[in-house]
Amino acid sequence: MIHVVGGGVAGLAAAYRLQQRGHEVQVLEAGGDLGGLAASYETAGDPLEKYYHHLSKSEETIVELAEELGVAERLQWRIGKNAYYVDGVVHPLDTLPQIAAYPHMSLYDKFRLGMLTKGVDFRGGVPKFDSYESLEDYEQVPIKQFLLEHTTRGVYENFFEPLLDAKFGSRKDDVSAAWLLGRVKFRGERHPLKGEYLGYFDGGFAPFVDALVSAVGRENVTTGARVVGVDTDDGAVSSVTVDTDSETETHDTEAVVVAAMPNVLEALVGYECDIDFQGAVCAVATMDRQLTDTYWLNVAHDAPFGALIEHTNFVPPERYGGQHLLYVASYVQSEEEWLWQADDAEVEEAWLDHVAEMFPRFDRSWVSAFRVARNPRAAPVYERGYLDMVVPYDLGDEVGEGVYYAGMASRAQYPERSLNGAVVAGYEVADRIDATR
Ligand SMILES: Cc1cc2nc3c(=O)[nH]c(=O)nc-3n(C[C@H](O)[C@H](O)[C@H](O)COP(=O)(O)OP(=O)(O)OC[C@H]3O[C@@H](n4cnc5c(N)ncnc54)[C@H](O)[C@@H]3O)c2cc1C
Structure with missing residues (x-):
């Protein structure tokens, strides 16, 4: 046996x-x-x-x-819309026209970001197509150093840094460029005018x-x-x-x-x-209406959570008896953090207060249930x-x-x-x- x-x-x-x-x-x-x-x-x-x-x-x-x-x-295979929340505005970021319209990066930043996502090394103004083939070469390179050398400060600060804050918090500077390149390669097929296809049963x-x-x-x-x-x-x-x-x-x-x-x-x-692991606190708010039209909303400011993931903008609310389901989630780097120590009611209060700050039309009465799941080892820190x-x-x-x-x-x-x-x-x-x- x-x-x-x-x-x-x-x-x-x-x-x-x-x-x-x-x-x-x-x-x-x-x-x-x-x-x-x-x-x-x-x-x-x-x-x-x-x-x-x-x-x-x-x-x-x-x-x-x-x-x-x-x-x-x-x-x-459904399209899940992605967006960035910056200074009170939700910026959709799935398609080329949406990226072109994003006001927080220059045209040149966008070009260098585009080159990186296509696997093209554009340092020195000369395109090289094989630089990123061996991830092992970047295993010891800090992610920030890599992005500043291979893209621009604008790409790092206005695109990747908020994502890294949400994903790794205080550990973000420990993560390797190999992880980032692996993630870029890992992205799946995209519809040119709609965004990435994501699978769900x-x-x-x-x-x-x-x-x-x-x-x-x-x-x-x-x-x-x-x-x-x-x-x-x-x-x-x-x-x-x-x-x-x-x-x-x-x-x-x-x-x-x-x-x-x-x-x-x-x-x-x-x-x-x-390997160090980070914990996760992940809540599901059951609401009687939609908060945004985005599936995955990255939050580019110092919010008490990393992302808002409105599941019912991915799978229709009809599948859930008409209810709207919103994940509010954050990784936790240490068990000493307030979030790990807080009880469910405290998490609900802090997080929904912040949702209300971000979206003034949101009202707590929309939420009929708020379920909190926690796991002390939810993801490795890919240092x-x-x-x-x-x-x-x-x-x-x-x-x-x-x-x-x-x-x-x-x-x-x-x-x-x-x-x-x-x-x-x-x-x-x-x-x-x-x-x-
Ligand atoms: C917030 C979050 C978001 C995620 N999003 C995605 C996503 O979008 N797409 C995706 O593909 N993956 C996602 N994942 C990752 C995915 O859930 C995991 O990679 C996968 O479930 C890991 O499976 P596992 O069997 O290795 O470990 P686990 O699911 O952790 O299973 C381990 C099991 O072992 C049991 N166990 C522990 N100790 C003992 C013991 N001593 N004796 C007996 N049993 C024991 C535990 O109870 C547990 O059931 C996400 C994970 C998290 C936390």
Whole structure:
């Protein structure tokens, strides 16, 4: 029997692929629900992810898996409008005419930004087309230094800096240029006049997770089962110890896949990973009307949140019983921060007060519910030297034969952690196990 620690998408994908290759697998999930960070709330209609989720057209493995699971016809590619909020004005920034009209960058800034997004190095006025092919070359380069050298100060200050503030807060200067270039490449197909296509399942990601659980077999997945120990014997894994509500059990095992955060890996087998993670606080406001017509609104000022993501400008409110759903979200760099310490009512008050400041016509009476989700390890900080810190899939040399890792600190979750990355990590591990058994 192979044991998988964690019933998120990575653990479920690993189990699915292992079973396809003829292995017996048991998934052990500490919580009561499956899907991990992709778990959902109920609404007046379809379920909604606790943390905003969509797919990019560049992500193929999860689409292939959806096809195998019979849910690919549910996958819809919709345009989600992006905009920047600056000084009281929402500036749409999806199409060339919109970018041309954006008043906070010069024409030359826009040209240099355009060159970068096309992968063209325009330093010295001579276009070079192969400078950004090897991301490893930029792994040690600070992002600000890179942008000032490869674009302009205007591009850095008026375009990227607010995004970096929202994404990495006080850690933004630690992030590598390789991450930025990876993200630029990671962007998917765009409609020239509308914007980027983003993927979302009809009914949300819950039907995808459910289909994956069904394929693995509910009898092969145990919820409420926290793995508290992994033992090795003579250099090879021998057993897992699991806490449930009623008892602590130890099971013999032939291999263990840890598909959870690296702190869980460290607690179970002592492997230390140096990657820093940031937390997230993510609220969903249920409203009786629309706030903006934008899906993803970046906020280019010192707001108490990083972005406003109006889900029902992406998927119509009719799918949610006519309600309008707005994510208000922020990353958290330290557990000492006010936001992490604040209770849900305090978060609601501070955030909705600020929404009212930004949009004077907004009224608190629009909001009938405000649900807050928090996770202390929501995303890695992609700092310089990151690739040297990723956890290997096969920990045979480091820990013991038969110990594997498919969690968020794995190579597949770079340059951006994603559900697709979780599936790839699960598959990478399953293929390695299959090759040796
Ligand atoms: C705010 C936010 C926005 C995101 N947006 C997107 C997006 O738009 N598109 C996208 O593709 N991805 C997005 N993601 C990322 C995506 O959710 C993750 O990459 C993916 O869900 C990670 O899956 P995982 O299985 O590796 O980890 P997790 O989902 O964290 O699953 C790990 C599981 O392990 C369990 N576990 C932990 N310890 C134990 C233990 N000792 N024993 C048993 N079980 C244990 C946990 O309970 C959890 O269920 C977003 C994430 C966040 C937080």
